[in-house]
Amino acid sequence: MVLKLNNMSFGSQKLPSVVVPIIASSGSPKFFMASPLRSASKKVENMKKTSMPHQEVQVQVTHSIPSQKIEMFKSLDKWVEDNILIHLKPTEKSWQPQDFLPDSKSDGFYDQVKELEERAKEIPDDHFIALVGDMITEEALPTYQAMLNIVDGIRDETGVSHTSWTIWIRAWTVEENRHDDLIVQLSEIVIEFTLLFLSENVQDVKLENKPFRIFIYTSFQERATFISHNNTAKLVREHGDTELAKLCGFIAADEKRHETAYSKIIEKLFEIDPGETVQAFVDMMRKKITMPAYLMYDGRDGNLFNHFSIVAQRLRIYTTKDYINILEFLVGRWKVKDLTGLSTDGRKAQEFVCELPSRLRKLEEKAQLAAKRAPTIPFSWIPDRELKL
Numbered sequence: 001m002v003l004k005l006n007n008m009s010f011g012s013q014k015l016p017s018v019v020v021p022i023i024a025s026s027g028s029p030k031f032f033m034a035s036p037l038r039s040a041s042k043k044v045e046n047m048k049k050t051s052m053p054h055q056e057v058q059v060q061v062t063h064s065i066p067s068q069k070i071e072m073f074k075s076l077d078k079w080v081e082d083n084i085l086i087h088l089k090p091t092e093k094s095w096q097p098q099d100f101l102p103d104s105k106s107d108g109f110y111d112q113v114k115e116l117e118e119r120a121k122e123i124p125d126d127h128f129i130a131l132v133g134d135m136i137t138e139e140a141l142p143t144y145q146a147m148l149n150i151v152d153g154i155r156d157e158t159g160v161s162h163t164s165w166t167i168w169i170r171a172w173t174v175e176e177n178r179h180d181d182l183i184v185q186l187s188e189i190v191i192e193f194t195l196l197f198l199s200e201n202v203q204d205v206k207l208e209n210k211p212f213r214i215f216i217y218t219s220f221q222e223r224a225t226f227i228s229h230n231n232t233a234k235l236v237r238e239h240g241d242t243e244l245a246k247l248c249g250f251i252a253a254d255e256k257r258h259e260t261a262y263s264k265i266i267e268k269l270f271e272i273d274p275g276e277t278v279q280a281f282v283d284m285m286r287k288k289i290t291m292p293a294y295l296m297y298d299g300r301d302g303n304l305f306n307h308f309s310i311v312a313q314r315l316r317i318y319t320t321k322d323y324i325n326i327l328e329f330l331v332g333r334w335k336v337k338d339l340t341g342l343s344t345d346g347r348k349a350q351e352f353v354c355e356l357p358s359r360l361r362k363l364e365e366k367a368q369l370a371a372k373r374a375p376t377i378p379f380s381w382i383p384d385r386e387l388k389l
């Protein structure tokens with residue numbers, strides 16, 4: 001597969017022909033804005049339709065945390081300053097997407113772009129799909145920041161709050177933003193459509209605006225993205241693209257810092273309120289940790305995330321085994337087995353989560369077999385070709 005620098009970088013206005021049916025069939029907002037024949041109300045109606053998630057989203061429970069627990073989170077502000085903000089990298093020492101891309105002002109710019117494209121040609125289609133899916137998971141930044149900013153006790157109440165929680169939220173968002181900036185620079189227009197649809201859609205991770213749940217979710221999810229980017233780095237290195245491997249490695253290192261910060265917060269919560277924390281752990285595991293991009297959509301494949309997941313499972317970039325390993329790791333990291341003084345419900349939750357890894361291991365083989373038996377389908381990310389799932 002050929003990676004191309006975003007068409008904007010070349011000043012080219014030419015759209016690949018594959019984009020046309022996507023626009024026509026999906027009713028992209030861009031299409032409506034460009035059409036003078038439609039009435040304003042029709043435009044709004046259609047804009048609303050395209051902004052609806054393409055999969056059903058369940059009715060959400062909201063603001064279910066009592067006020068004294070909200071106060072408890074607010075009182076942790078100094079602890080966050082001393083223990084969590086230290087995991088942020090100073091902006092001036094951070095890598096930036098342009099560090100990995102040809103410099104458009106340099107004499108050799110076009111040769112460097114050619115070289116980048118030639119290198120990427122060696123990457124097989126399935127590896128490319130996995131790489132794009134990984135990177136798209138980094139997208140929809142406004143949604144991720146909104147996810148933290150609706151959580152009671154930690155959210156930014158004014159937009160300019162200067163609590164340690166809100167400093168973390170903003171800085172974490174900036175770091176994640178670097179990850180998706182890179183794919184936008186490297187992507188073709190067909191991939192950008194997936195990014196646009198994902199940004200318009202919602203996230204449905206059933207957090208009830210509860211900080212206990214959000215930090216279980218982010219601890220799990222950051223470790224998952226660390227594993228996934230790391231495995232992608234190994235794969236592309238095997239195909240000779242050491243530069244791309246290096247880039248995936250840098251992103252993985254960021255995810256590792258994020259994982260450390262979030263799992264430290266849960267460690268602290270286990271110390272302060274083990275009953276509520278173990279309950280939140282079980283709640284999130286019963287609902288299953290869904291990746292933030294599971295509502296990704298390219299305007300045609302309503303099952304796009306599942307199809308990408310099957311490829312990732314087959315290539316062993318992110319598998320059922322990884323999911324179970326993360327769970328087992330976190331149970332150990334937070335010493336859930338050693339919790340004492342729990343209520344009856346708390347003890348039941350403790351038992352459930354400690355036994356869950358071995359129960360899930362039985363499903364692991366099935367998932368790998370299913371990935372091997374999957375059919376061949378077209379992916380809009382690799383126009384004009386099909387891929388065996």
Ligand SMILES: [Fe+2]
Binds near residue numbers: 138175179225255
């Ligand atoms: Fe990320």
Ligand SMILES: [Fe+2]
Binds near residue numbers: 176222225254255258
């Ligand atoms: Fe991250």
